[in-house]
Amino acid sequence: MLPLRYTFRNVLVRRASAVLTMLGIACTVAVFAGVIALRDGLLSVYHPRGDEDIAIYLRPGASSEGESWITRDIVDVVMKERPEIARAPDGRLLAAAESFLAVYMEQVAGGGLTNVPLRGIQPMSLELLGDSVRLVDGRWFAFGSDEVVIGVPLSGRMKNARIGDTLVLNLTPFRVVGIYEQDGVLGSEVWGDVDRMIDALDRPGYQRIVARLRPGTDLAAVQASLAADRRATVEVQSEREYMQGQTNVLGGVLQFLASFLTVIMGTSAVLGAVNTMLASVAARTHEIGVLLALGYSRLAIFFTFLFESALIGLLGGLAGVLLTLPFDGLGTGMTNFNTFTDVSFAFTVGPRLLLESFGLAFVLGLVGGVLPAWRAARLQPVQALRAH
Amino acid sequence: MRSTFVLVRRHLQHHWLRSGLTMAALALAMFLLCFVISIVTTLEAAITSAATTRLVVQSAVSLFVNLPISYVTKIVQVSGVDEVTVFQWFGGYFREDEQPFAQFGVDHGHFFSMYAKDLRIIAGPGGLTGPGASEAAIAAMAADRRAAVIGTRLAQEYGWNIGDTVPLTAKIFTKTDRSAWDFNVVGIYEPLKSNVDDRTMWFRFDYLQETMIAEGAPADFGAGAYMVNILPEADPSTVAAAIDRLFENGPQRTKTTTEAAFQAIFVAMLGNVPAFMASLGGAIVFAVMFSVVNTMLMAARQRRGETGILKALGFTDAAVMRLLLVESFVLCLTGGGAGIALAKGIEGPMRDAMGAALPGFAVAWSTLGIAAGVTLLLGLIAGIGPAIGLGRLHPALALRSEG
Numbered sequence: 140m141l142p143l144r145y146t147f148r149n150v151l152v153r154r155a156s157a158v159l160t161m162l163g164i165a166c167t168v169a170v171f172a173g174v175i176a177l178r179d180g181l182l183s184v185y186h187p188r189g190d191e192d193i194a195i196y197l198r199p200g201a202s203s204e205g206e207s208w209i210t211r212d213i214v215d216v217v218m219k220e221r222p223e224i225a226r227a228p229d230g231r232l233l234a235a236a237e238s239f240l241a242v243y244m245e246q247v248a249g250g251g252l253t254n255v256p257l258r259g260i261q262p263m264s265l266e267l268l269g270d271s272v273r274l275v276d277g278r279w280f281a282f283g284s285d286e287v288v289i290g291v292p293l294s295g296r297m298k299n300a301r302i303g304d305t306l307v308l309n310l311t312p313f314r315v316v317g318i319y320e321q322d323g324v325l326g327s328e329v330w331g332d333v334d335r336m337i338d339a340l341d342r343p344g345y346q347r348i349v350a351r352l353r354p355g356t357d358l359a360a361v362q363a364s365l366a367a368d369r370r371a372t373v374e375v376q377s378e379r380e381y382m383q384g385q386t387n388v389l390g391g392v393l394q395f396l397a398s399f400l401t402v403i404m405g406t407s408a409v410l411g412a413v414n415t416m417l418a419s420v421a422a423r424t425h426e427i428g429v430l431l432a433l434g435y436s437r438l439a440i441f442f443t444f445l446f447e448s449a450l451i452g453l454l455g456g457l458a459g460v461l462l463t464l465p466f467d468g469l470g471t472g473m474t475n476f477n478t479f480t481d482v483s484f485a486f487t488v489g490p491r492l493l494l495e496s497f498g499l500a501f502v503l504g505l506v507g508g509v510l511p512a513w514r515a516a517r518l519q520p521v522q523a524l525r526a527h
Numbered sequence: 528m529r530s531t532f533v534l535v536r537r538h539l540q541h542h543w544l545r546s547g548l549t550m551a552a553l554a555l556a557m558f559l560l561c562f563v564i565s566i567v568t569t570l571e572a573a574i575t576s577a578a579t580t581r582l583v584v585q586s587a588v589s590l591f592v593n594l595p596i597s598y599v600t601k602i603v604q605v606s607g608v609d610e611v612t613v614f615q616w617f618g619g620y621f622r623e624d625e626q627p628f629a630q631f632g633v634d635h636g637h638f639f640s641m642y643a644k645d646l647r648i649i650a651g652p653g654g655l656t657g658p659g660a661s662e663a664a665i666a667a668m669a670a671d672r673r674a675a676v677i678g679t680r681l682a683q684e685y686g687w688n689i690g691d692t693v694p695l696t697a698k699i700f701t702k703t704d705r706s707a708w709d710f711n712v713v714g715i716y717e718p719l720k721s722n723v724d725d726r727t728m729w730f731r732f733d734y735l736q737e738t739m740i741a742e743g744a745p746a747d748f749g750a751g752a753y754m755v756n757i758l759p760e761a762d763p764s765t766v767a768a769a770i771d772r773l774f775e776n777g778p779q780r781t782k783t784t785t786e787a788a789f790q791a792i793f794v795a796m797l798g799n800v801p802a803f804m805a806s807l808g809g810a811i812v813f814a815v816m817f818s819v820v821n822t823m824l825m826a827a828r829q830r831r832g833e834t835g836i837l838k839a840l841g842f843t844d845a846a847v848m849r850l851l852l853v854e855s856f857v858l859c860l861t862g863g864g865a866g867i868a869l870a871k872g873i874e875g876p877m878r879d880a881m882g883a884a885l886p887g888f889a890v891a892w893s894t895l896g897i898a899a900g901v902t903l904l905l906g907l908i909a910g911i912g913p914a915i916g917l918g919r920l921h922p923a924l925a926l927r928s929e930g
Contacts, residue, residue: 159821166814170807200701205591206618242589243782251795254590309588310777340588341778392884400807403559404814410552411818414545418825473798479590481796 141435141443149447150454153419160408160415161455164503167404168459171397172488172496176466178393180487181473184324185382192225193267193378194358196348200374202384203478204239204346209373214345216371223361224350234350235263238336241480242308242329245298246472253474253481255293257308258325259333259345267349268321277302277317280331285339287331288317292483296472300329311339324382327472327483348373388476405503408455412507416448420515427515428523437516444512445505452504456497463488463496531846535854538826546858549822553862553905554869556815557898561870562877563804563811564894569885570794573722577787578645582767583614584753585789587780593749594779596736599634602753605769607761612637613732613750619695619708621685626882628681629724630695630710632732632750635668639676641756645723648676650715652689664714668731675730676714684726687712693728700735702742722790724886755783812901819909823855827913834917835925848918855910856903863902867895 150157187193196217201207209217214236218224225233238259243252262282265272280286287306294300306313306329313331320326337343352361361375376384420427427440467488475482539546584602586592602611615632639648639661651660652667668674677687687693694707702708710730718725732750739748757766767783774781784792794800834847871890878888 155824156821159817159824163814163817163821166810166817170810173806173810198701199705200696200698202698206698240589241591243587246795249795249799252792253796257589309586309592309780340592342592400559400811403555404811407552407555407559407815407818410548410555411815411821414548414818414822414825417545471798474796 141430141439143446146443146447146450149419149423150450153415153422156415156418157451157454160412160451160507161458163408163411164452164455164500165458165462167401167408167503168456168496168500169462170404171401171499172459172463172492173466173486174393174397174400175492175495176463176486176488177471178390178397179489179492180471180484181393181475181482182386182390183487184326184482184484185386186323187378187382191377191379192352192354192356194223194350194352194356194361194375195378195381196350196373196375197346198374199372205241205478205480207239207346209236209345209348211344213370213372214348216368217348217373221350221361221371223352223356225353231263232350233263233267234348235261235267236333236345236348237261237264238333238340238342238344239346240336240340240342241478244293244300244481247296247298250298253297253472254479255297256328256478256480257287257336258328258330259336260330261333264349267351268325271323272319272321272325275318275320277315279319280316282332283335284332285311285313285335286316287313287329288319289315289329290326290483291318291320292470292472293327293329293481294318295470296483308336308339309341311335313339324385324482327481349378385475385477389473392476401499405499408503409507412448412451412504413510415451416444416508416511417514419447420444420511423515424518424523424526427518428520428526431518431520432524440518441512441516444515445508448508448512449501449504452500452502452507453497455504456500459500460488460493460496531850531853532857534850535857538830538854539858542826542829545822545825549819549858550862550865552815552818553859553902554866556811557863557866557902558870559811559866560808560901561867561890561894561898563808564897565870565888565890566885567801567804568891568894569721569888570797570800572887572889572891574787574790574794576720576722577785577790578756579763579785579787580757580759580761581641581786582755582757582763582770582783583786583789584755584770584781584783585751587771587782591751592779593751594753594781595749598750598753598774598781601773602755602770605766605773607757607766607769609756609758610637610641611756612641612754614752614754615732615735615750616699617695617697617708617728617730617735618699619697621693621695623696628678628726628728630675630728630730632735633729635665635674635729635731638729638754639665639668641754645720646716646718648714648716649679650689652713654689660714667713671711671713672731672734672737673709673711674713675710675728676716677712677728678725679715679717680725681728682712682715689713689715700739702738708738718887721887721889726882726886749779754786812905816905816908819855819859819905820912822858823851823909823913826854827851827917830917831920831925834920835922835927838920838922838925844918847920848914851914851917852907852910855914856906859902859906859909863898863905867898867902870898871895 197207218234240257241254242257244255246253275291280288289300302315304315365371466486469486472481472483599611612634617630619630648661648664650656651663655663689712691712693710696707736748763785770783771781837847874890881888
């Protein structure tokens with residue numbers, strides 16, 4: 140095996156060519172990492188609140204809150220009669236009925252309208268969220284009043300969404316009195332009193348019931364008993380399952396985009412790497428002849444050039460990752476097609492994505508090196524020595 | 528000049544592998560560039576091709592709040608209004624795991640005349656095709672409460688034909704017994720504009736309304752939106768303002784916009800797509816630029832000895848520079864041109880592959896122009912530096928590097 144120093148010095152000697160190839164690979168890696176960081180950011184806000192016992196009740200057949208409709212009567216039946224719902228030590232039922240509607244708000248960037256989730260909540264909704272929700276500025280809205288609080292990212296991204304602003308819901312003005320923060324997707328919403336929302340919007344029904352179940356509840360059994368219950372016409376699922384079902388469309392689109400771009404740009408980058416390595420082999424034909432004459436095996440020559448190419452790939456990957464890292468944590472928002480509402484999230488460049496990016500760069504370099512390395516290894520010593 | 532091209536061709540052929548690889552890289556990059564630009568232009572086309580004589584009346588609060596059905600009678604009385612239809616999103620599916628398609632409940636008595644410039648019914652009952660198909664389908668629509676007209680692609684995708692009954696499962700309008708909704712296909716339409724999807728089903732709103740009222744929905748079961756065709760001489764903003772004024776005190780406030788502005792809302796919802804695609808496009812162009820510059824640098828390096836000979840033979844510096852620049856342009860235009868041609872060539876299959884994700888995907892001629900411009904620019908960028916280097920090279924020095 141040839142010393143690694145030989146490879147490093149070769150890259151250094153032909154640095155202009157190597158750097159151009161690295162930059163090509165870097166662009167490819169940056170595009171891959173950028174799009175996946177967007178997808179990961181989206182997925183990361185759709186995590187359950189860390190509590191395995193939270194369940195979501197929707198109207199049968201509805202796959203998201205926007206499609207759901209639960210009448211007051213059904214809410215009463217579920218709240219009063221369902222045995223699976225847990226109780227607080229003081230006897231209060233750990234369940235809340237919430238309303239949900241995507242309302243128009245104007246975006247600061249670009250000024251276009253988008254659909255923002257407006258949630259009517261009950262005091263128990265906040266209790267069920269526990270520590271995952273915090274007030275950042277102002278105060279909480281008072282239940283029974285025409286007031287709302289707005290999530291931090293939304294407050295920055297939407298017009299008319301700061302403390303003191305007024306949100307007109309059909310005919311009723313609601314005052315923004317506070318800014319809150321929540322770690323998950325519930326963090327980019329507008330919250331107010333559910334009864335006031337139902338009243339103001341003239342929509343006499345709820346969209347979901349969220350409840351903490353008794354520990355060890357078998358959801359499948361609960362679902363079976365609900366299906367048999369003619370009065371409680373709702374379907375139940377765990378919050379985890381619900382969250383997972385909310386991102387398949389946008390998550391899939393981004394995943395497809397990343398794969399499509401990576402395959403095509405990656406092929407293009409590999410072709411560039413092949414050119415660079417071919418030139419590297421051509422310039423060192425004489426040298427290869429010397430090495431072969433000295434007794435280095437063809438396998439050693441092959442791996443030396445392959446390693447050189449992979450090294451260029453890895454360095455390109457490093458540059459690509461450095462290009463992407465500044466985006467980590469950058470806030471953005473998109474419409475989630477499952478719920479048809481805007482969701483705020485941040486580009487997320489996690490350790491796994493970094494590793495995948497390096498892996499991609501390494502593979503691009505490696506693939507680009509195969510043909511040139513094979514050519515180098517096949518050279519006849521005598522002819523190679525004659526070159527130059 | 529002819530000798531220039533002969534020399535350029537020889538050079539490119541001599542290093543056929545390098546030339547070929549670079550051209551292929553360029554072709555892929557330009558294909559991808561056309562693709563990302565086309566995503567933006569397709570979205571924009573949906574806005575620009577929308578009718579200017581059509582208004583959309585919807586709730587001022589939310590896309591998902593219905594308007595009372597009684598609004599129709601008030602809207603038709605507004606001066607400048609020609610015709611009105613309800614427009615109700617159904618949101619059903621045939622098989623859950625397949626690409627969704629849109630279904631809208633409309634007022635069949637008005638919808639097809641209002642949309643005569645947007646879509647054309649090309650097949651009607653009894654195997655009718657051609658001019659008579661439209662009237663026959665509209666008559667069948669009037670006769671059958673469950674009648675529906677579907678898009679050409681929908682018909683092709685699912686193999687649905689005139690006379691077929693299509694059962695759809697509702698996600699929003701679920702019946703108590705959770706049974707499917709049956710729709711009878713009486714016509715197949717083709718879009719006449721790029722903002723009209725060929726995978727939509729139009730059905731009778733009163734079928735939905737009556738069924739839901741029978742299911743216990745309130746008697747004033749509302750409609751998602753109203754589409755309003757205005758008279759050619761009417762001013763859209765005046766009519767829109769007049770409609771909104773009618774309902775400013777409720778029960779539901781309205782927001783009336785042109786169809787173009789309505790489509791623009793959907794595009795704005797996607798987030799900042801143009802900026803996102805622009806950064807992708809930039810990365811694609813840069814990546815391939817590095818590749819081409821690299822190739823031309825290699826070419827120039829190998830050309831030093833030969834340049835010395837040319838200069839010794841009396842070729843001017845300009846001629847030597849031109850030789851390399853022309854080579855760069857030929858390389859870029861051949862590769863980039865192939866990519867651009869590919870982008871336009873597989874436009875149809877790409878549109879099929881994108882399906883509902885981006886209906887009406889099209890590669891505009893202006894997009895090909897942009898890509899061609901970028902290709903030319905790449906040829907210049909890649910060729911100019913090495914060309915100047917060779918031009919400045921002293922013949923004696925150049926000759927010495929032969930070998």
